[in-house]
Amino acid sequence: MNATLTRAMERNTALVDAAMEKLLASTPDLPESIRKAMRYSLFAGGKRLRPTLVLEAAECCGLNAKKALKTAAALEMIHTYSLIHDDLPAMDDDDLRRGKPTSHKVFGEAMAILAGDGLLTKAFEAAAENAADNKLKGKDAAELIRLIAYGAGAEGMVGGQVADLAAEGMKKKLSKQAAAKILEGVHRRKTGALIVASLDAGAVLAGAGKQEREALRNYGECIGIAFQIADDVLDVVGDKKKLGKKGSDIANDKLTYASLYGVDGARAKARALVEMAHANLKGFGRKADVLHDLADYIIARDK
């Protein structure tokens, strides 16, 4: 990560973390046990990629990042809830996440399910508050919530997880072309949809026009798939310790970009997507510097 991007990520992370702490402040109606579980996963060392996308998209479209903090927090809460539920024994059954015990390992399965539910719900509360704080018009406030829900829901991220579970073990039976189509369908929704929603949310908060929204969405689709390809490559060549992971997708015979195209083929695909991502940012000039750097970082990272 170059120095400019590091600074931007650190600044955004500090702002978003403070906003999340505030949104999860102790109240008489919030049981301490679930507050603890929600906080545990929120502050377990995430890269804060999605909130950074919200904030930078807002800046690109002329809104001060500080005015988009609650929506940025909302997107991180949705991302975190999805990790908690994906890790459950009935789903991917993971004991570790970013090198730390997963939510159900620490708090039990019931609480992990509820903490996830609580985070997802709190996200919409936070985004709605943010719309009100910014005095968004009714149409835009509704659009903000709608697009986040669509990206997170059964047509978006949740649908991607469904497709991913369905694709398990399919690898052997499929032609390469069919496998590629399924893989892209999974990740466009599983990772891509929420990344696209993060950028679009920042844009809508800023009152962006159709063209700006589309450019940012296109950028998001490119980096979303590139991000997943990089993940698959890291799963093969990466340092398990840095990744905080046990086992690997290849060992599980999972359908991945690396297994489908080989490490070099997958890397070439990711680079091409990142080029397309850059191209989509042209209209924003210098304001998109952080988004440019992020696109490069996504395929260069080692964890």
Add this chain to the structure above:
Amino acid sequence: MNATLTRAMERNTALVDAAMEKLLASTPDLPESIRKAMRYSLFAGGKRLRPTLVLEAAECCGLNAKKALKTAAALEMIHTYSLIHDDLPAMDDDDLRRGKPTSHKVFGEAMAILAGDGLLTKAFEAAAENAADNKLKGKDAAELIRLIAYGAGAEGMVGGQVADLAAEGMKKKLSKQAAAKILEGVHRRKTGALIVASLDAGAVLAGAGKQEREALRNYGECIGIAFQIADDVLDVVGDKKKLGKKGSDIANDKLTYASLYGVDGARAKARALVEMAHANLKGFGRKADVLHDLADYIIARDK
């Protein structure tokens, strides 16, 4: 149920069911497997109490019920998701719900978790669309989403489930006064919060003022607790076949209104709450007829 209420519930149910079908229409991005699981639980014979509250609250405040259908559907989706997750093996571990196999029994645990997540998320999409359709002002659109999220979330319904799990087995160790406080705290959130949110959502959609909103919220708090008391009483004296349930809370030594106050004491408490519910509707005149009937029905029902 008297004939007027029966007609109103049937009319509302038909409208809400059609709205839910439309919201869950097949699309290329919605995996058929999760669509099926979401529909299974949505159309498993629910009483449509919460959507009816949305529609009747809207009518009380001068908005045609048909304009509140997507929000009514949203509240039923949130209620349904909560039942799916509550029934999971890690939570209440129920095999039957309304006499039918629960979601995880039919579709497996992973899909049940995801179907719940999908319904919760779709609910916010539907409510946001409804706000846009009705050209709500930004402040009101945001308030609609915020209040639904608050009622459904960790301070509301989800928090109630957390408190309920924590209260399990506590009965023996507590004084009657302490047990009563815990019980009320559980149910004010677990059942009450979403009922209150349903009424408040209808009111906000209709552009209601502070006084109308407060009256409907108070009505909701009363019938929410009365509803739970009636449930507890039915668990003791009701027909297991009609209830579609196996086992009973008493057999499980659960803290309930019936175990705490006895069946007669619990019934008296419910009647007093229903009286208070009626009193809160005074200002709405004839427009609140269905809500009056509903309050009476809640403690008179046999399933």
